[in-house]
Amino acid sequence: MSRTIRVMENRELGKGFDARAAIAEASRCLLCHDAPCSRACPAGTDPARFIRSLRLGNIKGAAETIRENNPLGASCSRICPANELCEGACIRARLDEPVKIAKLQRFITDEERRLDMHILTGADTNGKKVACIGAGPASLACAVTLAREGCHVDIMEAAGHPGGMLSLGIPPFRLPQEIVDFDLSRLDDLDISFFCDTPISSQDIDNLLTRYDAVFVGTGLWKPKTLDLPGKELDGVCHALNWLKxxxxxxxxxxxxxxxxxxxxxxxxxxxxxxxxxxxxNVKLVYCRPIAFASANMAETLLAVNMGIPVLAEFFPKAIRGENGKVTAIDFTGADGISHMTLAADKIILAVGQEQQPDIASLPVHPRLFAGGDRTNGGATVVAAIASGKRAAAAILEAIGETPLAETRL
Structure with missing residues (x-):
C-alpha cells in the first residue's frame, strides 16, 4: 500500500483537537514567565496568555486574547508557519517537542465559532473616517484597530470578496472559505464597511485624501513575475497566483x-x-536553488513530499516545447553545467514571485497616507501582514490626533 497521503480539494486537511486533547496539550506548557512563544509571534497573538486561560478551562478568556490581538485568529491557526515562529521558540522543545500552539489556537477559535462568541466591539465614534485599500490581512488588521478606537473605516476591495490571499490564493484544504468568512463575520460589530468590486488606482488617492482623515494602502502583490523563456506564449503556461485563484x-x-x-x-x-x-x-516541483536554500516553509514542503510530489533541485528552465500551440514539455539545464533534463508537461506553472500591480504601484508622499502588508515587506507571512497593519493603525491614530488602545500589541 502506498505511504503517500491523499488530499481532497474540498476537505480540510487534518483534524483539530477535541476538548480533552486540547486541555492535555495545554497542560504541557511550562508557563514561562517571559514566554518566548509570545515574543515570537509577529501579530502579538500572545499564545502564552491564551494557553493559561485554556488550562483553567476559560475558553472565552482564551478566545478574547486571540481575537483582540489577532482579528484573523481562526485563519492563522491553520496557515501560520508556527514551526518557525511560536512553536519554534517553545522551551518545551528542549525536553521533548514543542507545545502544539497552532492546534490549540484552532481549537479555541473553533469553540468561539461553535458558541458564536462576539468579542470585538468598537468604542464611541470619534468622528474620524479612514479608507483602507485592499481587504487582505494588513488592511483588515488596520481597520479593526482603528474601529476599536472609534473610527469609521471603509475597506475598498477590487475582488468580489474580502480576504485577499486568504480567499483567493490559499488552497481550501488548508484554509476553508468558511473559516475566512467566520473571521470576517467577527468584524460585524465594528464600524467597518466593505466595498467589493471597487478597484482603486494611484490616481484615486488624492481624491480619497480629501474625503477621509487618512488612507491606508494594503493592496499586496498580485502581479505575477515571469520568466523570459522560449515558448512562454504557449497554451498551458500559467502564472501561479492566477492559477490558484x-x-x-x-x-x-x-x-x-x-x-x-x-x-x-x-x-x-x-x-x-x-x-x-x-x-x-503527474505533478513535479523544480527548484533552481538547492533544497537547503528554498524559501518555502518546511511544513508545506513536507506536505507536498508526503503527497508523493517529487522535488527536483538545482535545475534551470531553458525552453518550453509545444505542438499546435500547446505545451508538450520543458527543457532544463543542471546547475552543474553538465546535466540536462526534459519533463513532459501539459501545463507549466510559474511560481517565481509577485510584484505590485502597476495601477497602484506608485503612491504620493503625504502625511495622512500609509501603507503596509506585502507591498512594504516584499511578501511575507499573514501574521507579518497583520503586524504591519496594526503598526500602521497606531501611526494613523497618532497622525489624526487619537490615542491608540493601551493593550494593542505591535
Missing part, C-alpha cells in the same frame, strides 16, 4: 494532466498540492 473559485479538474511547477516558495507548494488534489496525473 482559478483553482479556488472554479475548482477545475486537472485529471490526466502532467503539471510542472517552477519555484521553491510557499506559493509553489500550494500550486503543487492543489494540482495533486485536483487529480493531476
Amino acid at each position: 482559478t483553482a479556488r473559485l472554479e475548482k477545475p479538474s486537472e485529471a490526466g494532466n502532467r503539471i510542472v511547477i517552477i519555484g521553491d516558495g510557499d506559493v509553489a507548494m500550494d500550486c503543487a498540492t492543489t494540482a495533486a488534489a485536483l487529480l493531476a496525473a
Whole structure:
C-alpha cells in the first residue's frame, strides 16, 4: 500500500483537537514567565496568555486574547508557519517537542465559532473616517484597530470578496472559505464597511485624501513575475497566483494532466498540492536553488513530499516545447553545467514571485497616507501582514490626533 497521503480539494486537511486533547496539550506548557512563544509571534497573538486561560478551562478568556490581538485568529491557526515562529521558540522543545500552539489556537477559535462568541466591539465614534485599500490581512488588521478606537473605516476591495490571499490564493484544504468568512463575520460589530468590486488606482488617492482623515494602502502583490523563456506564449503556461485563484473559485479538474511547477516558495507548494488534489496525473516541483536554500516553509514542503510530489533541485528552465500551440514539455539545464533534463508537461506553472500591480504601484508622499502588508515587506507571512497593519493603525491614530488602545500589541 502506498505511504503517500491523499488530499481532497474540498476537505480540510487534518483534524483539530477535541476538548480533552486540547486541555492535555495545554497542560504541557511550562508557563514561562517571559514566554518566548509570545515574543515570537509577529501579530502579538500572545499564545502564552491564551494557553493559561485554556488550562483553567476559560475558553472565552482564551478566545478574547486571540481575537483582540489577532482579528484573523481562526485563519492563522491553520496557515501560520508556527514551526518557525511560536512553536519554534517553545522551551518545551528542549525536553521533548514543542507545545502544539497552532492546534490549540484552532481549537479555541473553533469553540468561539461553535458558541458564536462576539468579542470585538468598537468604542464611541470619534468622528474620524479612514479608507483602507485592499481587504487582505494588513488592511483588515488596520481597520479593526482603528474601529476599536472609534473610527469609521471603509475597506475598498477590487475582488468580489474580502480576504485577499486568504480567499483567493490559499488552497481550501488548508484554509476553508468558511473559516475566512467566520473571521470576517467577527468584524460585524465594528464600524467597518466593505466595498467589493471597487478597484482603486494611484490616481484615486488624492481624491480619497480629501474625503477621509487618512488612507491606508494594503493592496499586496498580485502581479505575477515571469520568466523570459522560449515558448512562454504557449497554451498551458500559467502564472501561479492566477492559477490558484482559478483553482479556488472554479475548482477545475486537472485529471490526466502532467503539471510542472517552477519555484521553491510557499506559493509553489500550494500550486503543487492543489494540482495533486485536483487529480493531476503527474505533478513535479523544480527548484533552481538547492533544497537547503528554498524559501518555502518546511511544513508545506513536507506536505507536498508526503503527497508523493517529487522535488527536483538545482535545475534551470531553458525552453518550453509545444505542438499546435500547446505545451508538450520543458527543457532544463543542471546547475552543474553538465546535466540536462526534459519533463513532459501539459501545463507549466510559474511560481517565481509577485510584484505590485502597476495601477497602484506608485503612491504620493503625504502625511495622512500609509501603507503596509506585502507591498512594504516584499511578501511575507499573514501574521507579518497583520503586524504591519496594526503598526500602521497606531501611526494613523497618532497622525489624526487619537490615542491608540493601551493593550494593542505591535
